[in-house]
Each structure stands twice: as structure tokens, then as C-alpha cells.
Amino acid sequence: MITCLISRMYSKSIQNLIGAFRKLPTVGQRTAERFVFYLLKSGKKEVGEITLALKELIDNVKSCEMCWDFSDNNPCAICSNKTRDTSLLCVISEPQDIPVLERTGMYNGLYHVLRGLVEPGAEEELERIKIKELFAKLEKPNTIKEIVMALNPDLSGETTMLFLEKKIKEKNPNLKVTRLARGLPMGSDLQYADEITLGSALKNRTER
Ligand SMILES: [Zn+2]
DSSP states (O other): OHHHHHHTOOOHHHHHHHHHHHTSTTOOHHHHHHHHHHHHHHOHHHHHHHHHHHHHHHHHOEEOTTTOOEESSSSOTTTTOTTSEEEEEEEESSTTHHHHHHHTTOOOEEEEEOSSOOOTTOGGGGGGSTHHHHHHHHHSSOOOOEEEEOOOSSHHHHHHHHHHHHHHHHHOTTSEEEEOOBTBOTTOOGGGSOHHHHHHHHHTOEEO
């Protein structure tokens, strides 16, 4: 027991970085320790590169205030691309869903990133995600004719979609709201869907 306690007593700088890594999703104590000792062993060049990459990330990446993706430019490349179809708006939960949908080659509209989903029974958390921004977009004069709901086929995706569909229908009864066709495995994450399945779910999307 004593040896176990002693082995965990790292220096303050080591402890600090372990603590910082532990804040990352899915990183526990053991993984955080592995990262820190890997960096200590790898030398100054590698640590310098990571430090520089982190600094550039913080200095250069901003929110696109049209779609809420992260980008070096505001508006981002997709929002400022004049060949995109501005009558289509695809609602997604995370920025990482955009490259997945783009790779299908089946979508040429714009996006709105919610930056999260709401768990069932926790509807008060709707304030936390970019819903106000979505409705602000629908209230301003715009060319949007269809909203494509492309949230994860799981409970929180379903909860968020139901809420949004109800709200959209109340505010804009004539706006077409569609969902990805069934076919994506229930409980899965859009980001892990293969291009063919996702492309066909987009192509065969159904109206609500
Ligand atoms: Zn954008």
C-alpha cells in the first residue's frame, strides 16, 4: 500500500500535466500518466511541436458565426462558398460530423452545428447548445426551404430532434423538415457511419 502511494507521488509539474490530460474525454489516470512520461522521454523537439500546435489552435481557430463550426476563417470555407445550396440547412451535433457528411458527396447545402445534444429528461439543458442561434437564423430573411436533421440515431439525438421539430413547426409551419432515412444502426454515432450507408440515408431522407 505504501509503495503504491509513493509511486503515485509525482513532482508538481508532472502532477499538473497529468491533471490537465485527465480533463480530456476518455482519458483516465493511467492514460494521462502514459502521455506525460511519453513526452518526458521523447525530448524537447516533440514537446515543442505539440506546444506550438496548441498555441496555433488557440490563436487561429475561431467559431464560424454562421454554422458554428470551428475554422481558421469566419465565415468558414463552406459558409462562404457561393456554389453551396442555401435552401438546405443540415443540423448536426458536432463539428466532426461535417467531414463525414461531406465525404458522402451527397450534400451541397449549409450546416448548423449544435455543439452538443440533450439527454432525455434534461431539456433544461437546451440552453447550453446552439439552438437560439438556429432559430435566429430562421427568423431573419433567408432562403432556407428544408432543414435536414442529421443527429445521432440514439436517445439524445432523438430527444433533441423531437424538440427541434416541434419548435420549428410552431414557428415556421411551412418549412420542410426531414430526417436521415433509417439504416444507420440505432445507438450509433454519425461519425462512425460508413460513407455509403450515410450517403444513402441522406439521399433517401424522409419528411417529418
Ligand atoms: Zn460556417
